[in-house]
Each structure stands twice: as C-alpha cells, then as structure tokens.
Amino acid sequence: xxxxxxxxxxxxxxxxxxxxxxxxxxxxxxxxxxxxxxxxxxxxxxxxxxxxxxxxxxxxxxxxxxxxxxxxxxxxxxxxxxxxxxxxxxxxxxxxxxxxxxxxxxxxxxxxxxxxxxxxxxxxxxxxxxxxxxxxxxxxxxxxxxxxxxxxxxxxxxxxxxxxxxxxxxxxxxxxxxxxxxxxxxxxxxxxxxxxxxxxxxxxxxxxxxxxxxxxxxxxxxxxxxxxxxxxxxxxxxxxxxxx
Ligand code: NAD
Ligand code: ZN
Numbered sequence: 264x265x266x267x268x269x270x271x272x273x274x275x276x277x278x279x280x281x282x283x284x285x286x287x288x289x290x291x292x293x294x295x296x297x298x299x300x301x302x303x304x305x306x307x308x309x310x311x312x313x314x315x316x317x318x319x320x321x322x323x324x325x326x327x328x329x330x331x332x333x334x335x336x337x338x339x340x341x342x343x344x345x346x347x348x349x350x351x352x353x354x355x356x357x358x359x360x361x362x363x364x365x366x367x368x369x370x371x372x373x374x375x376x377x378x379x380x381x382x383x384x385x386x387x388x389x390x391x392x393x394x395x396x397x398x399x400x401x402x403x404x405x406x407x408x409x410x411x412x413x414x415x416x417x418x419x420x421x422x423x424x425x426x427x428x429x430x431x432x433x434x435x436x437x438x439x440x441x442x443x444x445x446x447x448x449x450x451x452x453x454x455x456x457x458x459x460x461x462x463x464x465x466x467x468x469x470x471x472x473x474x475x476x477x478x479x480x481x482x483x484x485x486x487x488x489x490x491x492x493x494x495x496x497x498x499x500x501x502x503x504x505x506x507x
Contacts, residue, residue: 288451346373392416
C-alpha cells in the first residue's frame with residue numbers, strides 16, 4: 264500500500280490534469296449506506312422497484328416513502344475526511360474536477376467547486392407531467408408523493424433513476440475530461456454502473472494513470488488500475504493528499 268500510495272502521489276504531482284470519479288463508497292463514512300456490497304441497500308430494496316422510474320410509477324407511495332427516509336438520512340450527514348481531502352486537492356490546484364455518481368451534495372459541502380453530478384441530486388423535485396421544478400423542502404413534505412403546484416402532476420426527485428437519461432451536459436463534460444486528463448482518482452465505486460464506469464476506461468485508453476481507492480478490489484482493479492489504495496477512503500485520501 265505504501266508503495267502504491269507513493270506512486271499515486273507522484274502521479275498527481277506530475278499531472279497536468281487530474282480528475283476524480285466518486286461513488287457511494289466515499290459517503291459510507293458519512294453514514295450513508297451504499298447500494299451494493301456490505302450493508303448495501305439493494306439487498307433490502309431491489310433497484311428495479313425502488314430506483315427505477317417504472318417502479319415509481321407502479322407504486323409511487325411505497326417508493327416515495329423510501330426516498331423520503333433516504334432524504335432525511337442525507338440531511339443529517341456531514342462530509343467525511345475523504346470529501347475534504349478532494350476539496351483540498353482542488354484548492355491546491357491539483358484536481359480539475361470531481362465527477363460524482365452521488366446525489367448527496369457532500370462534495371460541495373466540503374468545498375469542492377467543480378463537481379459534475381452524473382446522477383443529478385435530491386435538491387429539487389420535478390413534475391413528470393409539465394416539467395415544473397421546485398426545491399425539495401423536507402419540512403413541507405410528508406409520506407404522500409409530492410404533487411406539482413402548477414398542474415397537480417406527480418413529482419419525482421431530481422436524481423437520475425434507472426430507465427432515465429444521464430444529463431447531457433454532465434455526460435459530455437465527463438467524456439471530455441476522461442479524454443484530456445492524465446490522472447483519474449476513482450474512489451468508492453463498484454465499476455458496475457455505466458456510463459459512469461466508462462470514465463476511467465476511456466482515460467486509460469488515452470494513457471491516463473488510474474488510482475483506485477476502495478475497501479476491496481473491483482472489476483477496475485485488475486483491468487485499468489495502476490495504483491490500488493486499499494482501505495477506507497476517509498483514511499486513505501487524507502494520507503495521499505498529505506504526500507502530494
Ligand atoms: P455502489 O454502492 O455500487 O458501490 C460502492 C463501492 O464503495 C463498493 O465498491 C465498495 O467496496 C466501496 N466502499 C464501501 N465503503 C468504502 C469506504 N469506506 N471507502 C472506500 N470505498 C468504499 O456505489 P456506486 O458504484 O456509486 O453506484 C451505485 C449508484 O448508487 C450510483 O449511481 C449512486 O448514484 C448511487 N448512490 C448514491 C449514494 C449517495 O449519494 N451517497 C448512496 C447510495 C447509492
Ligand atoms: Zn406539473
């Protein structure tokens with residue numbers, strides 16, 4: 264690990280453009296459960312029911328109650344040392360952008376400025392009928408699925424569900440960064456969710472150095488990773504940033 268850590272720090276120091284790709288794992292130490300793996304939400308809440316637009320339309324009440332509970336969990340969470348480490352790298356001029364699959368806004372809260380939200384976020388609700396949006400105001404929401412103030416249509420949270428498109432501007436910017444960067448720091452993502460998982464693969468094809476921080480090996484580890492930093496991101500990333 265110490266050898267990998269030194270090689271990772273050296274790659275970041277020498278990079279013209281380094282970016283990070285983060286997944287649910289970076290927020291585990293903030294108290295937000297991931298979807299897959301140990302303690303994963305999907306074991307109890309199958310994604311086709313609870314995280315797809317079809318599942319929501321089939322059973323808005325049940326799915327909304329799950330999201331509301333998740334939103335309340337998110338509301339009480341603070342960034343972890345890993346989020347702060349990435350914000351520090353950015354302010355030191357060593358990190359161009361964070362591409363995140365998370366919807367919890369903890370990167371912004373930690374001070375990262377250039378955050379590309381691949382899967383949207385929970386800060387706004389959008390009407391499925393007329394497209395009107397409004398802020399997600401937890402104080403005025405209850406167990407009934409939210410209705411649009413304009414047309415009374417059913418509303419959904421502003422994050423991307425299975426069966427929905429990734430926001431085009433996020434997709435284009437992530438692909439551009441993947442092609443021009445020379446280092447990708449992949450943190451807490453299981454490499455299973457495409458197209459986010461294609462960022463390190465594209466970057467590798469363009470000869471970028473891939474650093475991976477995870478508590479266990481993933482499909483990236485054997486295929487694209489150059490330096491694997493095993494352990495909780497909240498411990499590993501602050502050490503990395505200190506070395507940089
Ligand atoms: P995932 O749940 O599929 O995988 C999480 C990964 O993090 C695993 O590889 C796991 O080994 C690793 N991990 C767990 N604890 C860690 C730690 N302390 N340090 C480092 N790594 C750790 O998550 P995913 O790959 O991001 O993809 C699933 C989807 O889940 C994404 O689309 C994301 O939007 C969504 N999601 C978001 C949140 C959130 O916003 N915080 C939470 C759950 C799921
Ligand atoms: Zn409406």
